[in-house]
Amino acid sequence: MNEFDDLENTLAAELRHRSGDVFPTSGMADRARRRARVVRRRRAVAVGAVTAVALAIAVPTALSLRSVPQTAGEPAGPPTLGGTTELQLDGLPEGPPPAIGWSAGRTFHRADGSTVELPENVYDVLELADGFTAARVGDDGAEVVSLDDDGRVTDSRAGAGPVVSPDGSLQAYYDQDAGQLWAEPADGSGTEPRAHEVPPGRRIEPVGFLDGGVLVSSVLTPDGALEMNLLNDLAGGMDVDPTDLLWDLERVSAVSAPAGLVAGYTELRDDGSCSAVYEADAGEPLWETCDYSFDHFSPDGRYLVGSVAYRDGEGNPYAVVVDARTGEVVHTYEGRFINEATFEDDDHLLISVRLVDGDDRLAAILRCDLAGSCEVAAPVERLGQEEYRYGFGVAYW
Numbered sequence: 416m417n418e419f420d421d422l423e424n425t426l427a428a429e430l431r432h433r434s435g436d437v438f439p440t441s442g443m444a445d446r447a448r449r450r451a452r453v454v455r456r457r458r459a460v461a462v463g464a465v466t467a468v469a470l471a472i473a474v475p476t477a478l479s480l481r482s483v484p485q486t487a488g489e490p491a492g493p494p495t496l497g498g499t500t501e502l503q504l505d506g507l508p509e510g511p512p513p514a515i516g517w518s519a520g521r522t523f524h525r526a527d528g529s530t531v532e533l534p535e536n537v538y539d540v541l542e543l544a545d546g547f548t549a550a551r552v553g554d555d556g557a558e559v560v561s562l563d564d565d566g567r568v569t570d571s572r573a574g575a576g577p578v579v580s581p582d583g584s585l586q587a588y589y590d591q592d593a594g595q596l597w598a599e600p601a602d603g604s605g606t607e608p609r610a611h612e613v614p615p616g617r618r619i620e621p622v623g624f625l626d627g628g629v630l631v632s633s634v635l636t637p638d639g640a641l642e643m644n645l646l647n648d649l650a651g652g653m654d655v656d657p658t659d660l661l662w663d664l665e666r667v668s669a670v671s672a673p674a675g676l677v678a679g680y681t682e683l684r685d686d687g688s689c690s691a692v693y694e695a696d697a698g699e700p701l702w703e704t705c706d707y708s709f710d711h712f713s714p715d716g717r718y719l720v721g722s723v724a725y726r727d728g729e730g731n732p733y734a735v736v737v738d739a740r741t742g743e744v745v746h747t748y749e750g751r752f753i754n755e756a757t758f759e760d761d762d763h764l765l766i767s768v769r770l771v772d773g774d775d776r777l778a779a780i781l782r783c784d785l786a787g788s789c790e791v792a793a794p795v796e797r798l799g800q801e802e803y804r805y806g807f808g809v810a811y812w
């Protein structure tokens with residue numbers, strides 16, 4: 416182990432300690448290490464056993480819906496099963512900017528094309544009718560922050576989130592200080608916010624919504640033991656009612672309401688992980704793999720995007736899209752380095768890259784279809800080895 420490993424592991428351990436060991440996630444560790452300017456950053460998911468809870472949240476039926484514009488143009492062709500694209504920037508055409516929210520440094524680009532300057536160290540930015548909710552790595556660990564329409568912080572609390580329902584009407588986040596899971600309107604409807612009391616000693620990390628306002632989260636117990644699934648109706652005021660484990664997962668990583676699927680980790684090790692996909696109401700997985708780990712479903716739930724099972728170093732060497740119900744590889748996008756990949760719509764992937772150019776890195780956002788054809792969706796910029804540029808907001812459809 417070299418001095419960089421010692422530094423980054425010490426930093427991650429200190430942040431976990433200062434945040435009460437609440438969020439042992441790859442996202443928080445990655446951003447914490449970026450903030451420390453350590454080039455080599457271990458991003459393996461570890462510490463503590465985590466499992467899923469489902470919390471049934473009543474969603475008013477009369478809320479207004481907001482739509483996310485889709486990308487211009489059609490895919491070049493149908494997905495090429497098992498195909499591979501080597502990502503490069505030379506000769507790529509320029510396309511429109513991302514149709515979902517995205518960030519370039521501190522500048523956040525809304526889905527409508529307008530921009531706002533946000534504070535440093537915020538990520539997973541969720542656009543609301545009258546401002547934003549975002550995650551932040553602060554001095555004392557992971558936080559959830561509220562911002563007004565001009566990007567000024569109006570409130571912050573230790574916690575996790577935000578996540579949003581597929582129709583954009585409801586957001587949820589965990590407030591560690593209050594020991595509550597909050598569900599609030601995200602569309603300016605004026606619906607009364609509702610709080611769910613988290614059982615003592617349990618900490619929540621929201622992941623996503625299923626149909627009917629059912630929120631799927633990961634739950635960390637104080638002793639690292641696997642917690643059971645919980646079901647609670649915030650509107651009816653029901654007590655927490657433990658049920659049998661639905662999915663044999665140590666952590667949920669992605670949820671699809673349209674497809675009724677959940678993905679997550681079945682095993683977490685220092686040198687890798689194994690993952691599985693379940694139907695939401697089934698106790699047996701549709702398929703399992705130890706080759707990849709997964710981050711996001713496509714809007715229709717047909718596909719999953721992920722990367723290597725063990726995430727280590729400056730970035731991932733590739734992004735992979737698989738069929739969500741079979742695990743069959745649809746397409747692989749290779750490049751050093753891939754920071755993030757998420758779906759823009761059912762047929763297009765947005766990939767934030769930092770491609771190596773000697774001692775420099777060329778940062779860009781690429782839009783690629785599932786047959787491997789790509790275009791540039793955000794300007795190419797030359798960065799130093801320890802600089803980062805582009806990220807994505809929380810999307811919903």
